[in-house]
Amino acid sequence: MNLIERPSPWGLLPVSDAHMHFFSHRFFEALAEQKPGLTLDAMGAQLGWQMPPAEPEHLAALWTQDLDRHRVARATLIASVPGDEASVAAAARKHPDRFIAAAMIHPRKWNAANFAEIQIGCLFPAMHCFSMHEDCLRPVFEWAEQGQRAVFVHCGVLSVGVRDKLGLASPFDMRFSNPIDLHSIALRHPRVPVIVPHFGAGYFREALMLADLCPNVYLDTSSSNRWMLYQESQLNLRQVFRRALDVIGPKRLLFGSDSSFFPRGWHQQIFEDQAKALYEIDVSAADARAIFGENLLRIITRGHNL
Numbered sequence: 001m002n003l004i005e006r007p008s009p010w011g012l013l014p015v016s017d018a019h020m021h022f023f024s025h026r027f028f029e030a031l032a033e034q035k036p037g038l039t040l041d042a043m044g045a046q047l048g049w050q051m052p053p054a055e056p057e058h059l060a061a062l063w064t065q066d067l068d069r070h071r072v073a074r075a076t077l078i079a080s081v082p083g084d085e086a087s088v089a090a091a092a093r094k095h096p097d098r099f100i101a102a103a104m105i106h107p108r109k110w111n112a113a114n115f116a117e118i119q120i121g122c123l124f125p126a127m128h129c130f131s132m133h134e135d136c137l138r139p140v141f142e143w144a145e146q147g148q149r150a151v152f153v154h155c156g157v158l159s160v161g162v163r164d165k166l167g168l169a170s171p172f173d174m175r176f177s178n179p180i181d182l183h184s185i186a187l188r189h190p191r192v193p194v195i196v197p198h199f200g201a202g203y204f205r206e207a208l209m210l211a212d213l214c215p216n217v218y219l220d221t222s223s224s225n226r227w228m229l230y231q232e233s234q235l236n237l238r239q240v241f242r243r244a245l246d247v248i249g250p251k252r253l254l255f256g257s258d259s260s261f262f263p264r265g266w267h268q269q270i271f272e273d274q275a276k277a278l279y280e281i282d283v284s285a286a287d288a289r290a291i292f293g294e295n296l297l298r299i300i301t302r303g304h305n306l
């Protein structure tokens with residue numbers, strides 16, 4: 001039994017992070033392949049980041065130490081380049097009560113055999129230029145349905161900080177980024193939890209419309225939510241949470257930090273800001289427990305229950 005709890009405005013709270021990136025050795029190798037002459041050491045120097053050890057188990061050990069320090073019970077680790085699913089699988093195999101394995105999927109290169117140990121499949125339609133209406137998504141959702149897994153779909157504004165800092169081109173296509181495009185496939189797979197990160201990353205209204213119509217759609221709260229700058233009338237985090245709670249309630253929000261690299265490690269400030277905002281709008285301790293962990297643990301063990 002994992003009884004790690006961290007201090008919060010509600011007292012000690014079990015926290016599970018639904019959105020962290022596992023920037024493995026393989027991840028950086030894949031980036032290096034995209035720019036001739038780029039080495040891992042040069043990337044580390046350019047980014048000011050500590051480069052990961054070669055073995056994913058060793059990187060997993062660094063994260064367990066960091067999560068221990070922050071009193072975070074569990075975390076979803078996202079393999080953030082196609083072909084890196086083995087890294088997060090190794091991390092979760094080594095620490096099954098700590099890590100939930102999630103991995104980026106390129107649906108046109110789908111091979112279910114590589115995803116046997118993955119609990120959350122992550123789709124980036126704008127990055128890989130596919131529409132959520134294409135047939136190539138079918139086997140991915142069937143894989144999720146059969147294994148009580150979740151599917152994460154990045155919508156809205158997509159900027160990958162590490163690519164920008166390394167000067168790598170990001171030929172993404174935003175026309176594939178509207179949450180409305182998930183309506184049909186989410187309805188066809190009502191037991192598959194569909195997670196839209198960052199409240200839709202600029203498509204807040206559309207993400208709420210989708211979630212209102214599809215009870216299996218969940219929103220993750222991760223990152224700084226800089227998309228709030230795009231709103232016609234200015235929004236703050238309290239208002240975002242209030243509106244989301246009014247439309248979909250506390251059982252379909254998943255706290256996430258979007259932590260990704262060392263030496264920063266777990267991004268504590270994201271937790272502090274979101275906990276403060278939720279406390280200020282009088283969210284109960286029971287609802288805080290749901291948002292900060294219980295919802296995630298429920299959907300990865302049981303899928304979406306009708």
Ligand SMILES: [Zn+2]
Pocket residue numbers: 019021258
């Ligand atoms: Zn992220």
